Amino acid sequence: MSFVLHRPDVENLMGDDLRNMQLSKLRRQLVRVYETSPYYRDKFNSAGVDPHRFKNWADYSTYPFFDKDEERISQQRSRDELDHPFGMHVTCDIREINRVSASSGTTGLPTYVGYTARDRAVSEDNFARMAARTGLVRGDRVMFAGVMSMWIVGIPAVDALLNLGFGVIPIGGLAKTERLAQTAMDTRPDLLMCTPSYGLHLIKSVPEKTRWHTRDFGISKLYVFGEPGGSIPEIRDQLSDGFGGAEIYDMSGGTGCNNPLGISCEENSGIHLFANDNSLMEILDADLQPMPLENGVEGEVAFTGLVKECQPLIRFRDKDIIRVYTDPCPCGRPGPRIEFRGRIDDMLLVKGVNVFPNAVRDVVARSSDLVSGDIQILRYSTSAVVEAPVEVQVRLKKDVADSCRIGLKEDLETKIQNALRFRARVTLVEAEKFTPEYGATGKAKLVKTIIPSDDA
Numbered sequence: 001m002s003f004v005l006h007r008p009d010v011e012n013l014m015g016d017d018l019r020n021m022q023l024s025k026l027r028r029q030l031v032r033v034y035e036t037s038p039y040y041r042d043k044f045n046s047a048g049v050d051p052h053r054f055k056n057w058a059d060y061s062t063y064p065f066f067d068k069d070e071e072r073i074s075q076q077r078s079r080d081e082l083d084h085p086f087g088m089h090v091t092c093d094i095r096e097i098n099r100v101s102a103s104s105g106t107t108g109l110p111t112y113v114g115y116t117a118r119d120r121a122v123s124e125d126n127f128a129r130m131a132a133r134t135g136l137v138r139g140d141r142v143m144f145a146g147v148m149s150m151w152i153v154g155i156p157a158v159d160a161l162l163n164l165g166f167g168v169i170p171i172g173g174l175a176k177t178e179r180l181a182q183t184a185m186d187t188r189p190d191l192l193m194c195t196p197s198y199g200l201h202l203i204k205s206v207p208e209k210t211r212w213h214t215r216d217f218g219i220s221k222l223y224v225f226g227e228p229g230g231s232i233p234e235i236r237d238q239l240s241d242g243f244g245g246a247e248i249y250d251m252s253g254g255t256g257c258n259n260p261l262g263i264s265c266e267e268n269s270g271i272h273l274f275a276n277d278n279s280l281m282e283i284l285d286a287d288l289q290p291m292p293l294e295n296g297v298e299g300e301v302a303f304t305g306l307v308k309e310c311q312p313l314i315r316f317r318d319k320d321i322i323r324v325y326t327d328p329c330p331c332g333r334p335g336p337r338i339e340f341r342g343r344i345d346d347m348l349l350v351k352g353v354n355v356f357p358n359a360v361r362d363v364v365a366r367s368s369d370l371v372s373g374d375i376q377i378l379r380y381s382t383s384a385v386v387e388a389p390v391e392v393q394v395r396l397k398k399d400v401a402d403s404c405r406i407g408l409k410e411d412l413e414t415k416i417q418n419a420l421r422f423r424a425r426v427t428l429v430e431a432e433k434f435t436p437e438y439g440a441t442g443k444a445k446l447v448k449t450i451i452p453s454d455d456a
């Protein structure tokens with residue numbers, strides 16, 4: 001597999017060369033946020049850290065973290081006190097903000113992300129690295145089928161695509177299937193950008209609603225984003241088959257950085273990070289201490305935007321568990337690779353083993369053709385600690401004959417035990433009796449908490 005690097009000077013940096021470059025940019029960023037934001041100054045002073053004396057990585061491990069709650073509170077304060085929503089931690093003149101995105105929080109109020117012109121330029125350079133790695137060249141046609149308006153991956157992606165000279169077809173994520181299919185047949189995009197679930201939806205709905213199939217579009221590559229599906233082999237295979245053998249690339253970013261930061265490769269061996277000169281990833285152990293980035297290390301991730309001008313987030317905890325791979329990838333592309341393992345808030349602890357509900361779902365989904373892929377884990381307290389065997393309700397497909405079910409329950413239990421190292425008790429549920437529940441952001445709730453009432 002041959003590939004091109006857009007910025008070989010920085011993408012090939014490894015080891016001490018990379019770490020030293022990151023350290024000097026980090027020092028500059030820490031001093032800058034301290035000097036420009038009273039909020040960061042107070043925060044660092046309270047934590048007893050002084051960027052002017054910052055020297056090494058051990059110093060950084062004493063710096064305070066940032067998280068979603070703090071971001072929300074900071075933005076509420078700036079609404080109240082400064083009459084803008086960008087947060088007390090904003091580090092530029094707000095009149096320098098050149099583009100605004102927002103994410104809809106689960107509490108209802110949006111969280112705003114601002115970009116200066118320079119922030120846009122850094123993101124564009126990262127996007128160019130991603131494009132080069134996946135063989136996209138100027139003039140290739142790109143259909144963008146994500147929600148555009150305010151979404152973090154919406155207009156920012158389109159903005160970069162336009163500036164880099166691609167033939168941009170901004171159909172958006174809300175177009176009707178018929179319109180998308182007609183546009184794809186007329187304009188013949190080389191690349192489609194969408195969420196994995198929207199891609200799967202198209203594979204199903206295009207043949208139902210039009211005289212075409214998604215294979216007829218002639219799309220050779222998909223960038224998928226917004227959900228972890230692009231790194232799950234079954235979902236990649238379905239997407240690739242549905243689009244006539246297209247390469248599926250999973251793109252990724254980190255909150256508070258100049259996204260995108262990474263993209264997977266044909267080897268399906270994790271997401272290569274290509275922006276390590278402008279974003280810093282730390283992997284934390286259970287005590288929130290950074291671990292060396294060695295092959296196979298797994299823990300909570302924290303990102304720092306090394307050069308972000310507007311609202312850089314210092315040590316932002318996204319509450320994701322990530323595994324890192326530093327061994328060479330067979331594809332030959334440089335950069336450490338990361339694999340999403342699950343969300344901290346969803347994590348259960350069974351006899352000392354971390355259990356991610358999405359991993360249980362993936363094992364169940366790939367174990368049998370008779371199951372729908374919907375699961376629900378039952379627990380009887382709000383604690384993350386769950387007793388073994390863990391009760392897992394598995395939804396069957398419609399009209400599965402009794403004779404086919406023999407041994408299915410035991411088979412699923414064994415596969416869960418082998419893959420995830422905990423004991424499950426599986427209950428098979430008829431398709432029509434299983435009601436998937438969804439959270440505020442539309443994601444399926446995989447854990448159901450049943451609290452027995454006192455008089456029960």
Ligand SMILES: [Zn+2]
Pocket residue numbers: 264265266267269272329330331332333
């Ligand atoms: Zn690779």
